[in-house]
Amino acid sequence: MSSTNLTGKPSVDRPWLQYYPEPLRKITVPECTVKEYLKMNCPGEDVAAMDFYGSQILWGTVFQKTEAVARSMRAVGFKEGDQIPVFLSSVPEFIYILLAAEQIGASLLCRDNTLKENVEAVRKSGAKVIIAQDYLAQHELGRFLSDTDVEKVVLIDACQSCRREDMPDYVRKNLDSRYPDEKAHGPKTMDWEEFLAIGESYKGPVDAPVDVNRPLFRAYTSGSTGPSKQVIHSAHTMLAVIAQMNFYAGASDYRPTWMVTALPPALVAVVVAMELMPLASNKLLILNPYVAVEDVDLELMRCRPNSWPLIPMFIETVMRNGRIPDDYDLSHLTAAGAGSESYNNNQLKRAQKFVDSHNCHIRFTTGYGNSEAGSNVTLPMSPYPMGNGNVGVPTILNVISVFEPGTQKELTYNEMGEICISGPGLMLGYDNEEATKKALQVHEDGMTWLHTGDIGFMNEDGVLYVQTRGKAPRYGGGDLATLPMENRLADADIKGIDDEFFVVVPDSEHGGCFLPYLYVVLEDGYAIDDIEDKVRECLDDYMQPVEIIELSERPFFHFKTNRIGLTKTILKEQLKKVPGELRRANA
Structure with missing residues (x-):
């Protein structure tokens, strides 16, 4: 964009619009419910909306089940304005439950944290009924019943909408590992069929007055960068995100497939961008919730999706497992990129090289968004090269x-x-x-x-x-921006470093300031001494790490690099050193 036309304020100039052709500039937010929007974009009720381990879920089934679930919700006492706690994997029933909640004017409450945090969320909701998978443990059921107002738990069989025998062996094995020694049972539980049967005899009102601005979906932030917070979205805010993304990864000459692996619908991005968006844009949604993260490469080869929402954890697994044959043709992927956290130049270079080497000649991109903004807020529409934190426009x-x-x-x-x-x-x-x-x-x-x-x-x-x-000033000067620091190392291409990332922790001696620690995964045969001098040579003085720590692999928590866990470990180690230092000072 010509600099002569710029005011200097991006919010006024909006220079990114140059990358959007006129038809896309006409996109508006639909003023309707999520269910109505899906119906408007449905290719036909006899067409499959979802594939769940080989079982095809037709659009007609989606709408029929939604009606049935809405009646049952009313029958068990849910009403307009209520919160419905749901603890599910990405199964078809979640979609029915979400649309049914919208129909009766309630909101779903989803959380995937510790048992204590999940119980606290339910307690605050005041709900008397919760919905969970049938691998809920008996002791977990006991906590919900004793510490909250819950009186009944609806348990959904993990294979309610598929046949267990149709799953690959490694998926069945991972699913089996989720079941505790003692599953939740007893008079306070009912299965999915019992729940639906209650609705069949219900004669009262079902639909609430349409209000696309009332709360519909409540989910907690992952807690990977700080305390987990409940984020509240409406049908309107969710559709606003979906409508802006519908054109992405589409096709005119065939119906694309879109696979979601492992990620739970307790995350805003999963529900909005990874499940509702493909459903609303005529893509076949392949739900694959029970695959272990370490086996996503096998499911990539088995399902051969056109789109697969990636996070760094997934693509790292695919590249490092070594099970993708050299001659495997990855050209079935029409779009590839990583979201959920920053992706440094080293990671980006390795990912681009990997897809290129498998006949997938597309640009590996990075995106940006958060739960509070409803998921994605950028798209890779510009010709600028990826890297250095470029997340698009x-x-x-x-x-x-x-x-x-x-x-x-x-x-x-x-x-x-x-x-x-x-x-x-x-x-x-x-x-x-x-x-x-x-x-x-x-x-x-x-x-x-x-x-x-x-x-x-x-x-x-x-x-x-x-x-x-966040800003992280270092005592003595300089701001510790982790991605530019990592990219200094990535661009230096230091022999022996396979992966690297910084963790910035509070400086206990200087309030409001921070200190950097560098974590590295080294190639075989290398030690810290082999790379330390070159690391320090390419970093400015204020970027110098307090310590360089070797890891066997990058650790993850809740699908993101576990910086918060590593921070706790560093701070704990610092506390151990304090008594000794004090003793020496007093000696």
């Missing part, structure tokens, strides 16, 4: 800009600051009013902006570069 209905951290002062192009988002997909809020006011702020332009806490910059063409999470 804002989706057509979103406005993204960069602000001076802790303020509402908008910065200009190529200035580092806090990434903020304004658009129709923003959450209704958290379940905490104070946290909501901090995150969602109305600026002087009259727009509501989500302050993400992420740090990055935008160039003159509207391409967003995400660099790190």
